[in-house]
Amino acid sequence: MALNKLKGQNFRAFVDGSAVPEAxxxxxxxxxxxxxxxxxxSEGSFGQEQMTSRSWSVQVDSYEATAxxxxxxxxxxxxxxxxxxxxxxTKVVAGSQNRTPNNAAFARSGQAILNDFTIxxxxxxxxxxxxxxxGSGALA
Amino acid sequence: xxKGQHLRLFITEGNTGKVVAMSTELSLHGSAxxxxxxxxxxxxxxxxxxxxxxxxxxxxxxxxxxxxxxxTDTGGKTFADMxxxxxxxxxxxKIALASGEQxxxxxxxxxxxxxxxxxxxxxxxVSQQATYSGTINGYGPLVPGSAS
Numbered sequence: 001m002a003l004n005k006l007k008g009q010n011f012r013a014f015v016d017g018s019a020v021p022e023a024x025x026x027x028x029x030x031x032x033x034x035x036x037x038x039x040x041x042s043e044g045s046f047g048q049e050q051m052t053s054r055s056w057s058v059q060v061d062s063y064e065a066t067a068x069x070x071x072x073x074x075x076x077x078x079x080x081x082x083x084x085x086x087x088x089x090t091k092v093v094a095g096s097q098n099r100t101p102n103n104a105a106f107a108r109s110g111q112a113i114l115n116d117f118t119i120x121x122x123x124x125x126x127x128x129x130x131x132x133x134x135g136s137g138a139l140a
Numbered sequence: 141x142x143k144g145q146h147l148r149l150f151i152t153e154g155n156t157g158k159v160v161a162m163s164t165e166l167s168l169h170g171s172a173x174x175x176x177x178x179x180x181x182x183x184x185x186x187x188x189x190x191x192x193x194x195x196x197x198x199x200x201x202x203x204x205x206x207x208x209x210x211x212t213d214t215g216g217k218t219f220a221d222m223x224x225x226x227x228x229x230x231x232x233x234k235i236a237l238a239s240g241e242q243x244x245x246x247x248x249x250x251x252x253x254x255x256x257x258x259x260x261x262x263x264x265x266v267s268q269q270a271t272y273s274g275t276i277n278g279y280g281p282l283v284p285g286s287a288s
Contacts, residue, residue: 022141033191053178055191065141067237067248067285074251074284077170080195113195115172119235119250121147122165134174136193138184 009098010090013060014109015133016083019090019099021069023062028087030056030139056135058085058112065127073129076114085112085133108139148238149204150246151217151231159244161216164271165205168235168251170282173197200278202233202255208262208270215244219272225257230279249285253278 012019013026020026034049042048064070076083086109091102101107112133120128149166150157174193182192208219225231232254237247255276262272 053189053191055193063141065143067142067250070142070147070250071248071285074168074170074282077172078198078282078284110190113172113174113193115174115193115195117170119147119168120165121144121167123145123163125144127142127144127147134193135190137182138188138190140184 006089012088012090012099013058014084014086014088014101019097019101020060020062020064020131021097021099022064023060026058026060026087028056028058030054056110056139057133058087058135059130059132061128061130063126064129070119070127070129073114073117073119073131077117082111082113082136083133084109085135086110086139110135110139111137142237145243146237146239147235147250148243148246149202150234150236151221151225152234152252153232157234157236157246158215158217158221159238159246160204160206160222161213161218162209163204163206165203165273166235167203168200169203170198170200173199198282200253200282202235202276202278203273204276205271205273208264208272215242219260219262222257222260222272222274226260228256230254230256231276233276236285251285252283253281255279 032051033053035052036047037050038048088101088107089104090098091100093100112135115134116132118130149160172195175196177194178192234249234252236249239245255278258277259275264270
């Protein structure tokens with residue numbers, strides 16, 4: 001089966017099962033945390049890095065800017081509750097606002113904390129919200 | 141969707157709030173300090189190790205920019221007012237939707253709290269408006285507003 005190229009607007013971040021509304025971009029990062037395990041037994045000068053753990057994060061930018069949405073961002077930041085964050089391809093469903101997940105092979109989700117946010121409100125521009133979620137535990 | 145000009149910073153005293161006059165930019169930034177709390181128990185069903193993180197502290201700050209104007213403004217906070225606030229005293233603030241005359245009528249509060257104005261920087265450059273920017277470091281809790 002041939003692969004189909006995916007447009008950026010169809011690669012979306014999801015929080016607690018729902019696509020982040022009015023999102024303009026998202027960035028997913030998975031990092032293997034490495035440690036150089038080179039010993040005196042190692043021959044040559046090059047390192048021998050070993051993966052000790054994995055971590056992940058999701059950043060999403062949006063124009064989500066109603067009062068309720070902005071308050072929700074602040075509430076989520078001050079809450080100690082973790083949320084389910086993930087990403088997926090969206091599929092075309094009429095009237096769905098491009099928010100219907102397609103259960104793509106690359107879709108993943110896990111528990112995360114909102115560890116950084118910015119609400120930017122400049123004159124004569126749309127209010128922009130940037131959220132960064134730090135994963136806590138495994139991606140599934 | 142609300143526009144940037146309708147989200148404004150108010151410095152509050154008691155039940156009254158004075159908007160930062162002639163402001164152009166506003167940013168609320170929160171950051172959580174996290175600690176990697178992974179233990180030897182931490183593996184997924186495949187035995188893979190994923191970092192677990194927990195929040196151990198939070199900070200936030202507010203940045204704003206405004207034009208510098210001469211004269212007085214009884215209904216708003218001017219550059220002169222803000223200059224006088226650069227000290228160790230706690231100020232009360234609210235970020236709220238604004239409307240009405242001069243876009244200064246406070247509406248739904250998005251967030252509020254206390255802070256200290258720790259930095260004011262002014263710029264006067266030929267062929268440009270004189271501007272200043274400021275930073276309020278949050279002091280204590282960041283309080284979400286409540287949607288009406």
